[in-house]
Amino acid sequence: MMNIFKLFLILSLSLGFGFAGQSQAETEAMEIATEGPVMSFDNLVVDYGEIQQHGDPLRVTKFTNTGTSPLVIKNARGSCGCTVPTYPKQPVMPGETAEIEIRYDTKRLGRINKTVTITTNQGGDPIVLKVLGNISKAATEESVPKPKTGLFKPGGGK
Numbered sequence: 001m002m003n004i005f006k007l008f009l010i011l012s013l014s015l016g017f018g019f020a021g022q023s024q025a026e027t028e029a030m031e032i033a034t035e036g037p038v039m040s041f042d043n044l045v046v047d048y049g050e051i052q053q054h055g056d057p058l059r060v061t062k063f064t065n066t067g068t069s070p071l072v073i074k075n076a077r078g079s080c081g082c083t084v085p086t087y088p089k090q091p092v093m094p095g096e097t098a099e100i101e102i103r104y105d106t107k108r109l110g111r112i113n114k115t116v117t118i119t120t121n122q123g124g125d126p127i128v129l130k131v132l133g134n135i136s137k138a139a140t141e142e143s144v145p146k147p148k149t150g151l152f153k154p155g156g157g158k
Contacts, residue, residue: 022069037122038067041129046102048112048133056140057103061129065092072121076100083114083131102131109135 041063047106048059065071070091078084082105102116112133119126 036067036122037065037071037092038071039071039118039120039127040064040066041124041127044127044129046116046129048104048131048135050134050136051106051140053106053109053135054100055106055135057106059101059102059104059131061102062097062099063092065094067122068094070094073118074121075117075119075146077119078102078115078131079115081105082108085118086115087118092126100129102129104131106135109137111122126150 041061043061046059046061049145070093072091073087073089076085076087084103086101086103088098089098100116100118104112104114112135114131114133116129116131118129
């Protein structure tokens with residue numbers, strides 16, 4: 001019985017050390033992953049909300065390089081010609097914050113459901129921003145009704 005207990009104790013300790021080793025390896029992998037440039041957004045959604053036709057087409061989203069080396073944006077592309085991003089061409093240094101401007105063609109009516117795909121030097125998959133909102137028809141001003149008769153109209157004042 002004592003031998004079974006000793007065997008169980010040895011087996012438990014060896015498994016415990018094995019898991020501890022895995023945890024250390026996972027921690028090192030996470031540290032390696034954060035080295036280099038890292039583009040971090042507070043929010044991956046650019047929300048135009050409810051706007052009227054021909055409304056303000058510009059929205060700005062900020063990001064920070066939370067990595068350890070300069071971040072270079074290689075490309076930023078809208079999912080169609082109606083969504084045009086403008087991004088910094090210079091490297092964004094670690095700890096710095098920069099902006100991406102997004103212009104949407106607000107002449108179009110209806111739901112906005114587009115994307116902006118950003119490719120950087122951080123590697124891995126590109127970052128995808130969602131561009132959402134709704135554009136409704138602009139309210140038209142009712143013009144003053146024109147008089148049917150008048151001084152210069154037939155039947156107007158004598």
